[in-house]
Amino acid sequence: MNAFLNFGRELGSTKGGDARLNSMQKVARLAGLFYLVFILTFVLAAYIRSRIIVFGDATATAQNITANELLFRVGFVTELVSALFFVLAAWALYVLLKPVNKDLALLFLLLNLSGVVIECINMLNLFAALPLLSGADYLTVIPADQLQAQALFYLGLYSNGIIIAQLFFGTWLLPLGYLVYRSGFLPRPLGILLIVDFISVMIWFLQFFLLPGADVISYPGLAVSFIAEVSLTLWLLIKGVEERKPTMAGAS
Structure with missing residues (x-):
């Protein structure tokens, strides 16, 4: 990890081009690795939730959680891990792109971190379903159907919180x-795709809160988001950076 911390200094140094390019390749591939782990753990956590939570059916959801408590907990921890690796990916991208423009690199890092903080706090709503359905003695005074409804209510809050976080997870892409x-060392079409991804996520965010019955509007954008971020991940992992000079100053 100390070696990685030195990469940022090396990128801004006046060392020979080969040494600097080698450092950039290491950072790029590390960013790609972090992003890949984020994507895989995020998809796994979402899959686990989809197997357990049945929105609109409090009884079925409660039965799924109590019958698959360990799986529910695994999904919870997996999502926390995905949030951690999302921050690490943003940090590595900050180190990589800081020489292009430090202020904008810091901006996307802070936006990403803000979204992750909201996501982690929001996960308390997800975890709240467990104690409500635990069957603890102090809950026996509350009818079971009310506990199930409250658990589903918190899960609904969690679902809404995910969309709120998209305000930051979308904006960081710009x-x-x-x-x-x-x-100058990453392909321009990839940058354009990420900007289109930003627009897509913003459409999803606005559609959810302003036009909640028009989900179909956001479907194409979600596909764009998947393509853009997977493309970025694979490019960083496989190709890394190209030996070209940035077209913009501002690292100081």
Whole structure:
């Protein structure tokens, strides 16, 4: 980890081009690795939730949680791990793109971190379902159907909280995409795709709160988001960076 912390200094140093490019390749591939772990754990956590939570059916959801408590807990921990690796991926991208423009790199890092903080706090709503359905003695005074309804209510809050976090998870893509586009060492089409991803996530965010019955509006954008972020991940992992100079100053 100490070696990684030195990469940022090496990227801004006046060392030979080969040494600097080698450092950039290491950071790029580490960013790709972090992003890949984030995507895999995020998808796994979402899959586990889909197997357990039945929105609109409090009884079925309660039965699924009590019958699969360990799986529910695994999904919870997996989502926390995904949040951690999302921050690590953003940090590595910050180190990689800071020489292009430090202020914009810091901006996308802070936006990402803000979204992750909201996500982690929001996960308390997800975990709240467990104690409500635990069958603890102090809950016996409350009818079972009310406990089930309350558990589903908290799960609904969790679902809404995910969308709130998208305000930041979407916005961070704008400066990120711009810096990728202007970097000179990452492909410009990838930067454009990330900016389109930003627009797509913002459409999803606005549709959810302003037009809740029009989910179909956001479906194409969600596909774009998947393509954009998987493309970024695979490019960083497989290709890394190209030996070209940034087209924009501002690292100081």
